[in-house]
Amino acid sequence: MTTLLPRPVSFARGEGEFRGDPRPEVRLVAGEPEGYRLEITPERVLVEASDEAGAFWAEQTIRQLRGPDAFRAAPLRPGPAVLPACTVVDRPRFAWRGCMIDVARHFLPKHDLLRYVDLLAAHKLNVLHLHLTDDQGWRFEVKRYPALTEVGSWRPESRLGDRRGGLVNARPHGGFYTQDDLREVVAYAAQRHVTVVPEIDVPGHSQAAVAAYPALGLHGGGVWTDWGVNPRVLDVGPETLEFYRNVFDELVDVFPSTVIGLGGDEVPDQGPEHGAFVRALAAHLTGRGRRPYGWDEIAESGPLPHDVIIASWRGEEQGVAAVREGHDVVMCPEQHVYLDYRQSDLPSEPIPVGTVLGVEDVYRYSPVPPEITGDEPGRVLGAQANLWTEHVDSPRRLDYAAFPRLSAFAEVVWGTAGDPAFLDRLTTHHLPRLDALGVEYRPLAGPRPWQSLPGVPGFPR
């Protein structure tokens, strides 16, 4: 039994302790991607890593071995680092260990986004999927179309809680990232071996763009102030296609990620022309040397090129079908990894929506459904947890929604979940690390008094 999270593939305690500078000697050796072997003796700290990423994950392991205060921004007390002598052999099962953050429904300031990069890296998660646009806001500066952020980046009010409750938050909300802001996030993440995968969502979830450029839509209207599936979608004619080709050209100029998201979810009255629009943009991205990435609906409106990656969110069967069709798939079924869903059935749970999804429920999730045998033409690349933010309007509330469920997810996707002592390890060793990091996670017993939102309606399922 170790204190580490995610649990490594193997851990063997040695004799004695190392005291001194915890920075390891690093050797690059042949091995599996992102793998490492860490050997700590009283004399030295040695890392043999397959690649730079493996060496970086080894450093995260070393930090965990030092104790919670190693996660603070400055040392509380003088003295050398103390590490237990041990040997850790480790590698991830999945190459895609992701978290999606919806910065469209509620904007997350850049410095908070950088903090989330650090939090993902500390959990050996390696993909940050940024949902940059939606009906309620456009967050990506496009130099050719400045109104996208001038008009589309803010709304005068918002729905407060679930729409069926009829409440309104009268406070304006807005914000956007400049292209240089996002280049900075990409560079910061790359230093931590996290890939930032951007998404511009089309042809639904596009009302903020229509608000800025009404010709893109059929029905006009401002940046949407409600939540839910919006009946207004893009007018997917040739001019709109040209517009979005230009938008995606600026997007790929900022984001070096091979994988680029184009959305495709929740299109009411979806017709062949919507599928053709998505396929045309997918082809455009392929022509730019990128791999298109879309929500699972895009596999249902006509034949897709096999290089398109599918995010299986409505359930697992969509992912199974896509793998059988020859697509690579990222699993993110809402039933298991939607971190906006309520964490318990306590009445004190803030804005309870969706099904109950506690930390143990997330821990029980397994990214490869049993129907997949490995003989399919496509592959399961991994999984990602999705943080939708209709009801998450501040970084403090994001901490509450994300943690500690994202800690459980990290172990799921590293591939070492199934430890019956996980909750004890989480409670005894990992929550103190989150405390040291200043993460305002949900306590396992329920929300703190100021984490509740009495009177704000949810819609539990």
Place this chain on the structure above:
Amino acid sequence: MTTLLPRPVSFARGEGEFRGDPRPEVRLVAGEPEGYRLEITPERVLVEASDEAGAFWAEQTIRQLRGPDAFRAAPLRPGPAVLPACTVVDRPRFAWRGCMIDVARHFLPKHDLLRYVDLLAAHKLNVLHLHLTDDQGWRFEVKRYPALTEVGSWRPESRLGDRRGGLVNARPHGGFYTQDDLREVVAYAAQRHVTVVPEIDVPGHSQAAVAAYPALGLHGGGVWTDWGVNPRVLDVGPETLEFYRNVFDELVDVFPSTVIGLGGDEVPDQGPEHGAFVRALAAHLTGRGRRPYGWDEIAESGPLPHDVIIASWRGEEQGVAAVREGHDVVMCPEQHVYLDYRQSDLPSEPIPVGTVLGVEDVYRYSPVPPEITGDEPGRVLGAQANLWTEHVDSPRRLDYAAFPRLSAFAEVVWGTAGDPAFLDRLTTHHLPRLDALGVEYRPLAGPRPWQSLPGVPGFPR
């Protein structure tokens, strides 16, 4: 003319540029406290500093000379740093260059507080005064009295805007720092030559403590949910004094600052017993080797020991009187440096309170009133800007209130204000630095649409 802010004492452009690693060679030489001489030639970057702080301020100057992108968390593009050849000779006029943040009315998460340490340091400000307790919340963990944070750190609702508007924000609010959290902030700040000066406010502004331990007060009641001067103050008997001696003992154990704040402002029906209570706590701090620091009212309720430092907030005359009485004084008159006051008379200004205090008004402030000749027994140590947070309920709103006025204040207190081209220098060179830092400052032309708060009542004077 330079691009720097605060403007240095002298700047001379040299010939050519330095390209390479911008970390300077540092030599410690005799000189005035915090002073430095920076010499950049095409061959080298040399700093001669009087002390470690001077060397650190020189590094901030170098960062400014590199251009705005030097303030990003990761480099946008590869390549060496480019610095103009120049000679800078510099030193601060005042030893106390402070900013007070009220983390009691609205809690500021630890990572946001650390970010503010960085922002102060980038402006060569060197004192962070933390207002840790007030009627509306207690933010400092006291191990002997756990209910101070268990009960006193949250409130079920808050007044929304000025109390005379009658609106309520029904969202619970709370949070607190553990002692280790604050040790971390202190250590992080010390690395940046910023001293953290804590304040526990007595005998007024204490309703959160009374909520936790009703015997401390005369009238009971919960954590206050309104703003303003609270008629309920401490029952300043011997048991309350003993309680606070214990509280301050834990405070000085966490904060190494010589100066420790004990409040003393806005005590309704102030009587001699309130003055005696403050003096007894001041003596207790002196006995612990610290210098008590209080708001200017404490100089009016009986004779104070001369080692007590006075914060002159109601105006300048209180500071003048205290200096004549032999006290050291920190100037922070509300008319000039209260950064919660409205920044313009635009109707779009969010929750406009107080008098208009624009960036140019702050820039015109001078910390030493003309009545002070220098022959008084006390001294003006410097000044601090105060960020009260009744109407500042998030880090984004704090950015709006603080910047760019705090940038103007930094030049005032460095002692080099009076540059007619200040606004041009701010606009052309410094706002891009704030953009790179992700500071959501108030644009000089007025708030962005999402920075307004229509319908939330203020109370302009």
